[in-house]
Amino acid sequence: MQQTKTHPQPIYRRDYNPSAYLIRSTDLSFELGDEQTIVRSKIDFYQNPALKNPSTELFLNGVDLELIAILIDGVQPNYQLSEQGLLLNNLAENFTLEIHNKIHPEANTSLNGLYKSSGNFCSQCEAHGFRQITYYLDRPDVLSVFTTHIKADYGKYPILLSNGNLVSQTNGSATWYDPIPKPCYLFALVAGNFAVLNDNFTTQSGREVALKIYVEKHNIGKTEFAMQALKRAFKWDEERFGLEYDLDIYMLVAVDDFNMGAMENKGLNVFNSACVLADSKTATDANFINIEAVIGHEYFHNWTGNRVTCRDWFQLSLKEGLTVFRDQEFTSDLHSRTVKRIDDVRRLRTHQFAEDAGPMAHPVRPESYIEMNNFYTLTVYEKGAEIIRMIHTFIGEAGFQKGIKLYFQRFDGQAVTIDDFVKTMGVANDFDFTKFSRWYSQSGTPKVNISTHYDPKTHIFTATLKQADERFFPLAFALLDKSGNELQSGVLTVSDKCQNFVFEGIKTRPTPSWLCGFSAPIKLTDDLNFTQK
Template structure:
């Protein structure tokens, strides 16, 4: 691998093809942290074993570290034996094959506002080392394929920093003179530097325990800031469920007797899987039904599982280099999806995962920041923590499971764990283990999924011989993104289909497409229809788009006969998209609209056994962000108006049925999660439709829930008033704000709501949020709440004069200085500008050029260059 620091300073890309092992092993590291008022002294001892006997120098990475002394073994190095430049430390000559390097340095966490490395916030010292944060703490090669055993000593003032945590086991704790104390932590398992963690500060601990399958007692500790103790029960239960599930599903038992979690508000990531010391953004730990929605409770459960599952897929086995990031992230997303599916409703979970992928990852794949799941190059690795790496990576693994079947997949997974435990592995090695005994699937051909970017398109055409009862399905695949040479190669694509023979009988099969064009012949198809009706990619069996020759009438029959939740959802969203596009292009099809309304009325009235979350999806008109990337020549203001008009139409036409359903489900909406969650999801959809229909009788009922002891219902009341301009909107805003203004995690919902609503002097209203006394300038959550709501929910962001774009551009420049990770990811909202009509497209280009002319962080520079490329 090329030296990261050197390349970054020259704006050169790191390339996968240039990977080579590090010249040294570092089997053991001792870190001694002496925390003082304005600085932290860091004494690092690294044991080196030379692997490349032809090398006589050593290069280590470091940022903002003041070096006081360097020792090679016991000898103090003179300054002519080392140099520090361009964020790297060069030592030469080094003639020994084994040696210890001791570096005495100083860092200043209070002056570190990057939320990377070691930083202090609210009096708490925290670390975030993934991907390249450790180099802000100590000089190190800071790459994932160097695995070391860590021993850590921490010393600090006991009153200011009563809690001192690091990875592994606590082996010593002593009081020292002058009101100071020390602890020593030792991690028995080798790990890369990005998994190092340290937390020091005033934190309260909630304790619990878990007995593993071998009857080992694991102590569970969750550390939170004072006052947050009452919000951790859900997280503890989620962790214990995760530990039990991994034992039962994959025979993976936790390997230490201690598991610590720390909840920090000023934390850029959702959570970080540091070995035995997970650090979480507070939003993903603190929860109960009064402060947390049903969706958030399930997400917290899933994220806690995700970070715990990393103990094996990420920690015990890590990735060889950052190009293999999806090895740990895609695989662990797949595992947490399976966990949630087993605990809750598998069909609904699959629908939700597919919905998120198509909304977020398909958008990413269709724009200029599109990249393969295993990229070929990068400038800033932080920019590759994307839905492509995570969610699309998980989908590729799900396809593997579909292709080899569950038992074979589980055997391959177990073989991967046993073979690479304690090592840094690659995506190729994982795929090879899963397909090791499979004769049907070509390993190298399947790996093309990791090399392509863009979303493939599959086309279907039926050929039906009714007399001979032979159905032929002609299938072709294409990737319209031509920037990647791998995109011309055919993919192996599993296609779950159902062939409907009549209203109650269907044939389910999995077709495996291997070439660019294939024809599948199915015999003895005794269909009662003029042509067999087929549903494709049931259960979303591959992350692709597709086109079929299915007629509108057949789609309505699929809605009536299909049992696969995803297919039902996909079918009706396709109909909604057609209706929206017809209206946008001023060619409304009233016949299609009326037939859909008739079908929906029948479903609400007659299908009493339908899952209520599924019914909610069926009744939900797509939002702007869901439809934006599906339309060519986007006029955003017209899209928003069309969606509002359809909500009015469907709410008006279905009012009687919606009110009856509201009465029917009302008795279950107060049940404790996870019970009642389907009813609560549906109630928000019904409220929205009825409010858009201008039915005044629903307003007081919705308002009555804003002060509910269920955050799901309180937030639903906020959400449904977002686009309803009436005096009651300000009333519910004030009620919610006054109730929750002292709870920053919950108050982010209010910031999101306020940034979503459209009022006169809109940018003045948004600016007032940034100046609100409860806006926390260091909180990534609050910053994202305001910015994301404004650009995805507020049509005035798309003002024809470009003022909304210019306002956001100024915020990007302002906050890029303090939080480039959040801003570089947020900047991607402009990535679809080529699909926009003028003046929107012209206005976006103008603000992008404006942003580019300013001094930017490397993260943001890489993204804007990609967008404008």
């Protein structure tokens, strides 16, 4: 064994390479203790069949771990240990790796990996937290089925939870099996003393799903709204997108110390308490709507993020931008679409536009990072959602549904890219999004100017649009007469630095309304005077 020190290095999107080895199954055993936790992993590896000459070398990520034992097919191998992980060489085409290691959740103040919150065990693995639990291929493009065994002091931790369906349970132990392959960032473990609110939901195919919300006992009276919001999310995703839940149980856990707001771990969502707990005595209408939206967002990840996940973390907006769009539509369908759109645009213009104009400006799909957690930003989430909305505007609701259906048909159970999603939307609708894709690679908010001319003799109204970059975007518009009656409306396709749009048969000089519904995340100036505006 040799131990070396390493230093964080930039990760570049251009350097992506598929893993030489993939994982067929992962079996984890946890012995939870107040002073230490023992983790035993048994992982079945196989060479990536998509690679012609795969390497026989394998690096497993591991941070702040105490290695106890390691076996490959029952034999202790040679290995190199560093602060960032474990290097194995001369590996077979198929092998089983067994590792025993020790961790200290009670001393883990990073709130990544496995840690303790208010006396309970809780985990957070996105983006790189799983490597603080055991040595593993901590990357989103390696998917595995998981079996999780948990042992703990029943007096202190009577509730033992993990992903998937409950296989067996005794006082002080539980086994969970998740049959849906997932990357390790979606792994979750929770152990503690909680109160639970139980309910159920019957899916459109007739399957009964148990719904459970776990909270500290004094908060159980603040969970009913969250449960009803969860059921509304189940129902909406079935009705709007035809997407049905795929496990027998769906669980939410609310903890006070959680640094991500909420996390979509497969079948076991973990929330900051502020995103779940509410009652009519202390919460405002805005609190209730936000809780409903966050619960919906995490549930909608079951398909847009979990069933189809990201190839690498540069593709974060693939799951987050799409799922933010979906939770915005969820709120819009259940409440006032107009009010929701105004709220979203106000947030975008106030906060994301400022981010795009400042020193932290970055593309929705960045090209490099040192610390991935720095890219959970308004640009990736909110601007990413606006890009999805522009796609929806171009192809319409029917076209978007057609594209989403093809997306899941092609990529269910895979880790893919933003380009895969955009191309699929184009293929499904015979629409060329090639030029549009620049939205993902360019930072900053586009500035667009529109000048107009009206010829009363020919009844022709001309709008000239100019922009510094050739951004491809939809410009929703309406032409109004002096009384505010609509003369013409629609969506213009903008694709060049300078374009003229000609409207014929306009018998009186119209007052144009540009960017209706905020159809693109741009800054627009025009030649309307104060009275016209």
